[in-house]
Amino acid sequence: MxxxxxxxxxxxxxxxxxxxxxxxxxxxxxxxxxxxxxxxxxxxxxxxxxxxxxxxxxxxxxxxxxxxxxxxxxxxxxxxxxxxxxxxxxxxxxxxxxxxxxxxxxxVKGAPDTIVRDGECDFPMMRRNHVSMHDLEEDMRLDAHIDDLSKVRLARVERSGDISFITKES
Incomplete structure (x- = not known):
């Protein structure tokens, strides 16, 4: 050995x-x-x-x-x-x-933050998460496939840093 x-x-x-x-x-x-x-x-x-x-x-x-x-x-x-x-x-x-x-x-993982509710931006929360309006609009187009903020019921900065969208019913 x-x-x-x-x-x-x-x-x-x-x-x-x-x-x-x-x-x-x-x-x-x-x-x-x-x-x-x-x-x-x-x-x-x-x-x-x-x-x-x-x-x-x-x-x-x-x-x-x-x-x-x-x-x-x-x-x-x-x-x-x-x-x-x-x-x-x-x-x-x-x-x-x-x-x-x-x-x-x-x-250890953080918590999600709501940055849009019923088409209205929460600008202090966006600032806290360093999300500009341009970032939000880009993610809306890429992930939610929409370009109109009024169609967003809820947008959150998730624990991963990704922005998730729940759209309003048509």
Whole structure:
């Protein structure tokens, strides 16, 4: 078994300084991190890749940052992979808590804001969400397929940052 770990050490350059890693060692590290990340994300949940909320995006940014250190050798290889697993587990635990606790869900995922009600804009709420009239009109055309604000019963800036529309009945 000792011979196996010696081979792994040599192949991955586990004891080497980052500047001394070879192309092959960095490539092998990249392959292992790629496969490990796929497994982590699959164990985490499909929604974490959907960028549904900043909560989901934060996981991906931090996970990428942490795992890149395993590839470039600036952090311990297996400990860094373990840290990635912990981050995915924490994300999943928070998502589970948010499912059962509406308040916790609002804390970590945010809440939607109504910016149009019965064709009337709520300009302070639009300002708070940095949504200009041009942004609203563009999303009306692209998503609701309308160009007349009076046809909008409700428009919300969702937790994901997308604007959703409910149109008035014709």
């Amino acid at each position: 000792n011979a196996f770990w010696n081979s792994v050490d040599i192949l991955l350059g586990l004891g080497a300084e980052p500047k001394d890693l070879t192309f092959v060692q960095i490539s092998l590290r990249g392959i292992i991190v790629f496969v490990a990340t796929l497994i982590m994300v699959r164990l985490g949940h499909k929604r974490s890749l959907a960028h549904k909320t900043p909560f989901d995006a934060v996981l991906l940014v931090i996970l990428a940052s942490v795992l890149s250190r395993a590839i470039n050798g600036s952090a311990a290889f297996f400990a860094t992979l373990g840290g990635g697993v912990v981050l995915v587990g924490l994300h999943r635990a928070f998502a589970h808590l948010a499912y059962y606790s509406h308040r916790f869900g609002i804390l």
